Each structure stands twice: as structure tokens, then as C-alpha cells.
Amino acid sequence: MGNKISKTPKKSISLPSTNTQEDSDFRYIEGRRYHNVENVKYPLPNDDEELDRLHQQHFLLRYVWQRNFGAPVKHILNQDGTKVLDVGCGAGSWIFEMASNYPNTQFTGLDISPIQPSEIKPKNVNFVIANVLNTLPFENDTFDYIFQRLLFIALPKDSWPVVINELTRVLKPGGYLELMEINPIPFQLGPVSSQLFIAVEKMLQLRDLDPQIPYKLRSYFEQQGNLENVTEEKNRLLFGPETGKLGQAAIENTRLGLFHAKPSLLEVIKISSEEYDNNLDIIAKELHEFDSYSDSYCVYARKK
Numbered sequence: 001m002g003n004k005i006s007k008t009p010k011k012s013i014s015l016p017s018t019n020t021q022e023d024s025d026f027r028y029i030e031g032r033r034y035h036n037v038e039n040v041k042y043p044l045p046n047d048d049e050e051l052d053r054l055h056q057q058h059f060l061l062r063y064v065w066q067r068n069f070g071a072p073v074k075h076i077l078n079q080d081g082t083k084v085l086d087v088g089c090g091a092g093s094w095i096f097e098m099a100s101n102y103p104n105t106q107f108t109g110l111d112i113s114p115i116q117p118s119e120i121k122p123k124n125v126n127f128v129i130a131n132v133l134n135t136l137p138f139e140n141d142t143f144d145y146i147f148q149r150l151l152f153i154a155l156p157k158d159s160w161p162v163v164i165n166e167l168t169r170v171l172k173p174g175g176y177l178e179l180m181e182i183n184p185i186p187f188q189l190g191p192v193s194s195q196l197f198i199a200v201e202k203m204l205q206l207r208d209l210d211p212q213i214p215y216k217l218r219s220y221f222e223q224q225g226n227l228e229n230v231t232e233e234k235n236r237l238l239f240g241p242e243t244g245k246l247g248q249a250a251i252e253n254t255r256l257g258l259f260h261a262k263p264s265l266l267e268v269i270k271i272s273s274e275e276y277d278n279n280l281d282i283i284a285k286e287l288h289e290f291d292s293y294s295d296s297y298c299v300y301a302r303k304k
């Protein structure tokens with residue numbers, strides 16, 4: 001992520017805490033704001049530009065999947081006192097929409113950074129600042145439903161089974177765990193896109209992150225031992241001409257993501273910042289022309 005780090009030194013977060021912002025929660029590199037948690041490999045910034053991108057991505061995924069969740073939990077969400085956890089909740093896009101759809105359910109969003117609105121939020125939402133790589137600040141059997149989306153870019157390769165174990169610990173028996181991931185390397189790429197996505201793969205691997213995680217979730221769930229009725233669903237995020245405005249929105253979101261990841265990617269591909277920006281314009285065209293697509297996987301299961 002470059003080396004022009006300013007502001008306060010890194011700190012370890014104390015658990016649990018609410019999402020009130022302090023200067024030491026962040027570090028700033030070349031004008032962009034990042035998390036400040038030691039040992040967390042998440043390479044994206046968390047400033048307003050990136051939070052806007054996450055919101056757009058949420059609407060995109062909801063459209064692609066035609067839903068906000070796949071697990072059979074609608075009946076639970078309509079009951080008083082149901083507790084839901086959203087892990088790595090980001091800007092809170094999913095949780096805010098769910099909280100307004102299911103006002104009797106209590107939603108908790110968990111993230112390493114206090115980037116969620118703390119003043120204006122529904123009464124049935126609270127946020128906890130914590131690291132999912134540590135023991136979570138919740139008792140055994142706390143939640144009826146746990147949702148986690150797009151942490152391929154945050155969790156080390158070998159940590160997935162451990163995280164799934166920890167999420168299962170805080171899930172009530174009979175409750176559901178649901179993980180949704182995307183393969184960040186699209187298929188059917190043009191020449192410039194191929195080069196850049198090779199760099200994306202390399203950057204993730206250097207950080208010990210796993211772009212292949214969507215394909216491994218089902219077997220991790222099956223191996224956990226305390227999860228049953230494991231269900232895997234697949235979808236595709238299409239960039240080609242036949243998807244019209246949706247494809248254009250997907251391309252724009254991907255282009256923005258690549259722009260926000262520029263500092264980490266320039267560490268891997270040795271080109272100038274200007275050349276990188278030009279390539280992003282070419283990539284946007286190629287994704288459309290080559291009918292590129294990304295795999296999206298959703299896996300859910302019930303705790304025994």
C-alpha cells in the first residue's frame with residue numbers, strides 16, 4: 001500500500017467496542033484512509049469514495065441474486081427477538097436494508113473499522129468493532145442467523161476454517177450461517193485485463209489471501225462437523241453487452257475497485273500511475289467486449 005504513512009501508529013483494537021471514531025482507528029496513505037489494525041491484510045481504503053463503492057456493490061449483488069439472503073430464515077426474521085450478525089459489515093449497506101425490512105429483529109454489524117453511521121441508524125441496529133480473526137466478543141449460541149459477505153480480500157487463506165468454527169460457536173443450534181463470496185478474477189478476459197488480473201491474483205497471494213475461496217466454502221462447511229443441510233448456490237456477475245445497464249454498473253464497480261486498490265497493485269505491477277489509470281479505461285472496454293464474467297457463490301447451512 002505504498003509507504004507514505006502518516007498519523008498515529010498502528011494499534012491493536014480492544015474488544016468489544018462500539019463504532020465511535022477515533023484518529024487512531026485509521027491511517028492515511030497518499031490522501032486515502034485505511035484501517036489501522038495490525039496483522040489485518042485488507043488492502044482497500046475505507047474512506048467515503050470506497051464506502052460509496054461498497055453501497056453500489058451491495059445493490060448490484062442484490063440485483064444479480066434477486067435477494068438479500070439465501071438461507072431459509074425469513075420466518076425467523078419475522079419473529080420478535082431474533083438476533084442477526086453481519087460479519088465485516090463495511091458501510092452497513094446490507095444491515096440497514098435488512099433492519100428496515102425486519103424491524104422486530106435485532107441486527108449487529110461487526111467490522112474492524114468504525115466506518116458505519118453512528119448517529120443516524122435504525123433502532124434495531126448496533127455495531128461492534130472487532131476482528132473476526134480473534135475470538136468474537138459474544139457468548140456461545142448467541143445469534144439466530146449469521147451473514148458474511150466479500151471477505152476474500154480480508155481473511156488469510158488458512159484462517160477460513162477457524163473463522164467458520166468461531167461463527168458456528170456464536171450461532172444458536174438450529175440457526176443458519178451464510179457466506180457469500182466472489183472470485184475476484186473474472187473469466188473471458190481481454191489482453192490488458194488478463195495482465196492486470198494476474199497482478200490482482202499475485203497481490204492477494206502475497207497477502208496470503210485466497211481468490212479461490214468461493215469454490216472451497218462448501219467443503220469447509222461440510223468439514224466443520226456442527227453444520228448440516230449445507231447448500232451451495234452459484235451465480236454470475238456478467239459484464240458483457242447482453243446485460244445492458246447491469247453490466248455497465250458491474251464494470252464501473254470493478255473499475256472503481258481496481259482504482260481504489262491501485263497502491264497495492266502498483267507494488268506488484270511495475271508501471272506508472274498514469275499508465276495504470278489508462279489501463280483501467282481499456283479494461284472497462286475489454287470486460288464489455290470480451291463478455292467477461294465473475295463467479296459468485298453463496299453457501300449456507302444450519303447449526304446442529
Ligand SMILES: C[S@@+](CC[C@H](N)C(=O)[O-])C[C@H]1O[C@@H](n2cnc3c(N)ncnc32)[C@H](O)[C@@H]1O
Pocket residue numbers: 035040042046054055058087088089090091093094110111112113130131132133148149150151153154155
Ligand atoms: C469488501 S468489504 C465488504 C463489506 C460488506 N460485507 C459488504 O458486502 O458490503 C470487507 C469489509 O470487511 C472488513 N474487514 C476486513 N478484515 C476484517 C476482519 N479481520 N474482521 C472484521 N472485519 C474485517 C473491512 O473493514 C470491510 O469493511
